[in-house]
Amino acid sequence: MIKFALMGAGRIGKMHAAIINSHPGSSLKYVFDTNTGFSEQVAKANNSKVAKSPEEAITSSEVDAVLIASATPTHTRFITMAAKAGKAIFCEKPIDLDIGKVNQCMEEIKGINVPLQIGFNRRFDKSHAKAQQARVNKEIGELEMLIITSRDPEPPGIEYLKAAGGFFRDTTIHDFDLSRFILGDDPIIQISAFGDALFDENAKKTKDLDTAMFIMRSKSGVLIHVNNSRRAVYGYDQRVEVFGSKGMIISDNQIPNSIKIFDKYKTNAQDPIHFFFIERYEQAYKDQFNAFMESIKNKTKPKVTFEDGRNALIIANAAYQSLESRKTIDINFN
C-alpha cells in the first residue's frame, strides 16, 4: 500500500484525493492546504489527517509518495523537498511559470532517483493515445500535419487569470505537451503565435489573451497547428487530428450519452459535449494515476517526466516571444 501526502485541497486536489483512495494499491495519509477549511474537508472525506505544515506531510516516515496539486508557485519547493526526502512525486502542470525556477529545481534534484511524474493528463486519454499510436505504428504512414483544437467552455475569473501565468503557459501548455507526445522523438523547432483578447473583459484587464492560434514545425518538417479559446458555448472542445501519407485519424469530441434527436428543425442532433476537463478527462486522470503507481511499483521511468514539463514551458515562452516580435521563433530546449 503506497501512502500519499496531498499538497493542495482545492478543486483539483479534491479530485486527486478521491483517485488515490479508490485505487486498490494506495491510500491518502496526509492533506496539506494553506486554507485549513479545505484540508479539513478533504481529510475528513478521505479518512486521512490534516498536516500542519508541508514538512509534516512530505517528510513523514508514514508517507511514500507526494501528490502536488497546490498553487503553481509552490510546486518547485515541494518537488525539491519531496525528492530530498526520497518520496515518489506526482506534480500537477505547470512545474512553474518561471523557467529560471524550473532550471534551479532541476539542478537541486539532479542525481536524486525518485519517480517524478508531471500531470499532463491528456496523454492518458484513450482516444488521443490511439492517435499517438497511429503515428508510432505508421497507421497513417508518415506524419505530415497535426492539428489540435482545444477550447475551454467559459473563461475563468480574474483572480485565476492573475495567477495563471498567461494563456499560453496555463492552457496551451497542454497542447504543446500533446504535440510533443504525438511527435515522439521528432522535436518541435519553430513556432509562430497569434493571440488576442476578443471577448473576455478580465483577459483585457490583465493583458491576457482569450483566443490564440499557433503554427509549429518539427525537425522532420511536420507542420502543427493549435487553436485555443477561453469560450466554447457547446462545451470543452478537445480534438486532435493526425494526417499523413496514408490517411488521417481524428480523436473527436466525446458526448456524455448516445442520444440523437430528430425534429422539424434538425436531425442527428446530439447533446452538448462534456462540460470541462474534470468530466472529459475523468478516465484519463485515473489512468494517469495508475501509470504513476505502475512506475513506483516497477521502478520504471514515469510516462511524463520533469523534462516534459520543462520543454512545454520553453515552447510557451517561445510562443510569447513570437507574439511580441511577430516573427517565427527558433526553439532552444537547452
Add this chain to the structure above:
Amino acid sequence: MIKFALMGAGRIGKMHAAIINSHPGSSLKYVFDTNTGFSEQVAKANNSKVAKSPEEAITSSEVDAVLIASATPTHTRFITMAAKAGKAIFCEKPIDLDIGKVNQCMEEIKGINVPLQIGFNRRFDKSHAKAQQARVNKEIGELEMLIITSRDPEPPGIEYLKAAGGFFRDTTIHDFDLSRFILGDDPIIQISAFGDALFDENAKKTKDLDTAMFIMRSKSGVLIHVNNSRRAVYGYDQRVEVFGSKGMIISDNQIPNSIKIFDKYKTNAQDPIHFFFIERYEQAYKDQFNAFMESIKNKTKPKVTFEDGRNALIIANAAYQSLESRKTIDINFN
C-alpha cells in the same frame, strides 16, 4: 432518338417529362392528360404536342415508347394498348390495385415482346443498391435480417387517399419491392401485418391506416421488418439495414448539405433530411430512366419487370389478409 408519349401530366408526369427531355437519347413527342390544362402546360414546357386521345399518343407512328404516369386505374389499359402497338413501356407503380386486372393484363400481353419496366425507383438509389450488392457479394456474409424504415413527411389529402388503394398497396408496396430486390432469388413466403390510423383524420374517415409494421420471412429463413408512417416531421425517412453473419450495412438517410451545428443546446446537429421522394430520389428517377433507355437500346430485359410489379401487389394483398385475420399468411405468387 427514342420518342416518347407521356400519359398523365400531374406532378409525377411533369417530373418524367423533364427527365425524358434532358436525356441525350430521348425526346418527348406527345402528352396526354384528361385534364387538358395539365397536358398543355407540360407540352409547352417540353416542346411537345398535346394528344387528344390516349390512342393518338400511344399508337402514333412517331412514337417509340410510352411512359405511363396517369391515374392507377388506367395503367393496365395503356400497357395493353402500348404493347399491342409494339411500343416500349415504362409504367409507374402500382400496375393496378386489383390483382384480377393485373392478371388479365398479363394474359393480354403474353407473348408480346416489348421492353416493359415498372417504376420502382428505389432499386436505383445508389445507396440502397449498394446494400443490395453487399448481399449479392456476401460482404455481410449470409443475410439474416433486413430492416426497412420508410416514413412519409406528411399525410396526403383525403382525395388522394380515396384513390390510392390503401396504405399497403400505395406506400408499403415500395418496401415490398425493395425487400424482394435485396433478397434476390430468395422469395418472401410469409407475412404478418399490423396497422392503425393513429393521427390522420382522413385516414380514419377512409378506413385507411397511417402507421404500420410488418414481419416477413423468406424461403431461406431471412427475417424482414418494415415500418411505415404517413408522418415524420423531420422529413422523408428512408433507411435500409442489411444484417448478416459477417456484419451490417446501413443505407442511411440523406441530408441536402453537410452542415453541422454546435451551440449551447446541441452538437453535431444537421439540417432536416430531404423533404420527400422527388428530392430524395431525384438521381434514382434519372438512373431508372437511364436503365430503361439501356434496355430499349440493348434489347435487354428491364431491371424491374411486370412480374415484379405483380408480386409486390400480391404481398400487399397478403398483408391485408394478415391484418384482418391476425394470422401469419403464407404468400402464393401463382
Add this chain to the structure above:
Amino acid sequence: MIKFALMGAGRIGKMHAAIINSHPGSSLKYVFDTNTGFSEQVAKANNSKVAKSPEEAITSSEVDAVLIASATPTHTRFITMAAKAGKAIFCEKPIDLDIGKVNQCMEEIKGINVPLQIGFNRRFDKSHAKAQQARVNKEIGELEMLIITSRDPEPPGIEYLKAAGGFFRDTTIHDFDLSRFILGDDPIIQISAFGDALFDENAKKTKDLDTAMFIMRSKSGVLIHVNNSRRAVYGYDQRVEVFGSKGMIISDNQIPNSIKIFDKYKTNAQDPIHFFFIERYEQAYKDQFNAFMESIKNKTKPKVTFEDGRNALIIANAAYQSLESRKTIDINFN
C-alpha cells in the same frame, strides 16, 4: 452501512460483489455459491465471508440485504427466504422461467413489505432513460412507434442454452421490459413473434432460436418492433428508437473511444462498439445498484418491481404461443 449477502459468485455475481463494495454505503458480508471455489474467490477479493448454506447468508442478523445472482431456478426460493427474514432483495432477471413458480412466489411473499428490485439493468442506461423521458415529457409528441434492436456479439455455449429457458425468456425478456419501461402506463396487449435457428448449431440442437423478430401493440395503439440475434460480429448492438408526432429520438450504440479513421478505402470509420453487456452497461449496473440503495434508504418503491419481472415473462410466454400458433396473441397479465 447496508450489509449484503451475495447469492451466486459466477461472472455476474463477481461483478455485483465489486459494485457492492465500491458503493460508500454498502459492504459485502457473505457470499454463497454451490461452487465453493467461486465463493471463496469472491469472498477473498471482497473482504467477506463464505456462507456454508443459503440460510446462513440470508438469515444472518448481520445481513441487511440480499443480492441474488445465482442460477435462475433458485431465485424464487431465495426471494421467499429473504422476504420472510425481512431483508431488502435485489434479484437478477428473470425471476424464474416458469410462470407457475413466479405466481407461487408472489403469493408467498404477499403482504411482506421489503424493498424488492429486479435486475433489468437497461432501464438505468442514461441514453435509454433519456429516450424514455422524451416519451414521458412528450418531447417527441405522442409516441407512435418504438423500435428496439438488441443483438449479442456471439452465441453462448450449449450448457448455457440448456439452462437459459429459451431465447425469448433469456434475452428478449430485456427488450420486453424495456418496451414496458418506455410505454409507461400504456400496457402491451398483443404480440406476434417470428424466430429461427439460422446459424448456431447449439441452438439447433437444443431446439432454441438464434434470430427473432417481434411486433407488439400497446393499448393506445403504439406499434413496437423488436429484433434479436445471438451474433453481431461488430459487437453488442443495443439501439432504441422512439418515434412520435413531433419527431424521433434514437439511443444509439456506444463506442469505447472517439477515434475516426480515414484511409484509401473508408472514411469516418470508428472502432467496434462495446463487446457485450458488462462493458456496455457498466455504468447502468452501478446506477441500478445506486437506485436500489436509495429505495432502501428512503423506503421508496424500487424502480423495477417483482410485477415488472413477472410481466416481462408473461410477454415472453405469449411470444412463444405466437411463434407456435402463427397468430397474433392477446396478452393477459392477470
Add this chain to the structure above:
Amino acid sequence: MIKFALMGAGRIGKMHAAIINSHPGSSLKYVFDTNTGFSEQVAKANNSKVAKSPEEAITSSEVDAVLIASATPTHTRFITMAAKAGKAIFCEKPIDLDIGKVNQCMEEIKGINVPLQIGFNRRFDKSHAKAQQARVNKEIGELEMLIITSRDPEPPGIEYLKAAGGFFRDTTIHDFDLSRFILGDDPIIQISAFGDALFDENAKKTKDLDTAMFIMRSKSGVLIHVNNSRRAVYGYDQRVEVFGSKGMIISDNQIPNSIKIFDKYKTNAQDPIHFFFIERYEQAYKDQFNAFMESIKNKTKPKVTFEDGRNALIIANAAYQSLESRKTIDINFN
C-alpha cells in the same frame, strides 16, 4: 438566349461547355483552343463552331458572353479583349499569377461596364455558403475563429506545377478567397505562412511546396487558419469551420452515398469522400454559372468580382513574403 464563346477546351473548359449548353438560357456558339484537337472535340460534342482565333470568337457579333478557361497567362488579354468588345465575361481563377499584369488589366478595362465574374466556385457550394450566412446572420454570434482545411487527393504532374505559379497562387488562392467571402466586410490584414515539400518529388524539383499552413488576422481580430496538402489518400478534403461567441458551424466533407459499414474491425465506416473538385463542386459549378447568368439578365454586380480575384492574389503574394522572411506580413490591398 445568351450565346457564349468558350476560350480553352481542356478538362475545365469541357466541363464549362456542358454547363453552358444545359442551362435553358444559354448556348455555346464558339470554342477556341490553341490545341485544335481539343476545340474540335468540344465544339462537336456541344453543337458549336471552332474559332480560328481568339478574336473571331470573342468579337463575333453572334457572341454575348465569353467564358475564359484557357491557360492562365492568356486570361488578362482575353478579359481586356472581351471587355472592349462589350461582352459579359466569366474568367476562371486566377486572373493572372503576376500582380503587375492584373493591375495593368484593371487599368485597361477601367470604366467599361460589363458583367465580369471570377471563377471562385467554392462561394457557391451550398454548405460553405450556409457557413457564410451563419456569420452574416450572427447565428454563431460574433465570429472569432475560421478554420479551413483544403487538401487535394493527389499531386499533379510536373508540367502542371511548372505553369501553376506556386502552391499558394494555384491552390491556397481558393482558401484566401473563401476566407474573404466568409469575413465579408472585415478585411484580412496580416498573414504568417509555413510550407514545405514533404513528399512530392515534382514539388521538390520545381522548388514548389506540397504542404502548407497559414494564420491570418482580420481587422476586427478574427483569427483564420488554413492548412493545405497536395495529397489526401481518402479524397478531396474540404472543410470549413466557423467559430464564434454563440457556437460553431462546420461545413463538413461530402460522401457520394449514405452507406455505413459495420464489421469485425470497424463501425459506421463510410465510403471515401468525393475524389476531387469536379465531383465535390459539381453543383457549385452549376450554381456559379446560374449566378453569372442572373447578373447578365438583371444587370447586377457579379457575386465574385475582378477585385476579389486581385485581392486573393495579393494575399498569396504576402504569404510567399512571410514564408521567405519568417515574419508576419501586413497585407496592403492598394
